[in-house]
Amino acid sequence: MVTKPGSTTNSLWLDIEALFRDNKEAHTMELENKLRKMSMGDRSVNEFYKKMKVTADLLGNIGNFAPEHTLLMYFLNGLNLKYDHLVVLIRYKDPLPNLLQAQSILTLEESRLSRTRQAITHHSDHASAPTVIYLGHPSPPQNCNNNNRNNTCSNHNRNGSHRNGSSHRQPSTENRQLSS
Template identity: 30%
Template sequence: MEIFNIVMQADATAYTIWTSIENLICDNKKSRVIFLKAEFRNLVQGDMSITDYCGKLKTLADALGDVDQPISDEMLVLTTLHGLNKNYTTMATLLPMQTPFPSFIQACSLLLLEETCLANVAKKTAATFLMSAPSSISYNSNDGCKRGGCGNNSGRSGGGGCGDCSVYRCGRNWSGERGMSRGSSA
């Protein structure tokens, strides 16, 4: 609608409007080619999903085709593989070795499958990490804590409960001051 408002004249015919729109678009064609080619070649996946990344590349390839600079399917696949992030290094190495060379749709399909596999591995790794994490807090020997279950001693000064844990005995009272631990002599 914005373009129509620019080219519209009082006594314009459909042909003159069409010609004006075509001229408006074609006048900056060379500049658009330069910018589109640069964006196409330099696009990297970063943190985009495979769907978003492949969609953006396809949109740029189509835009280049619209300005008489068509991108072959093979070049689209190679550019896609070139811009993948480090998680897809294996796929970027193996896909070009396939015979026959994969189409863009086949490459995207394989990359989507790899994305799903990577997500499943990440979930399993996170679940394994959570299950193997220690269930109690441990202190290093510099804290003065010793294994033995000091309890929390209701905050009595010198009572041995440091307030940091209820599993380890240490020589601090609830206020953080050094005090006597249960079982130690003054």
């Protein structure tokens, strides 16, 4: 801004105010759109709340205060899907909680989910556990009798096949699968 010689403080202030008012509507639309489209993403509930609150405060600083129920709606709409069960409950509470109360409820749920996730990852019954299930043919009982020449036991009939009718061969690796 360029000042003219002989300008008074009052005239400078009026010029600044005129500049501010020229951008006020555009800035208001920008901030309202930002609030409406804001989503949680990878942020925690607290980080998301703070970001939304800062944007709402900026909107209030230019004289356009968003109603509390509108901020609550934007906040709930921007949450991740893992909070859907609470979003439904919060929307039907009578009276509706304010934004800070909703943030508190969701922060407690985030903490609970985090503890549950930690307990599950410490459990050994999961997809990456080192468990192998062998899906080969079971071995039939050995044919042991004293009529064999060497008094040995055999899994084979005289024709060289297993007692269950299959030929003797090692199970292939195709018959082995990791547990999932």
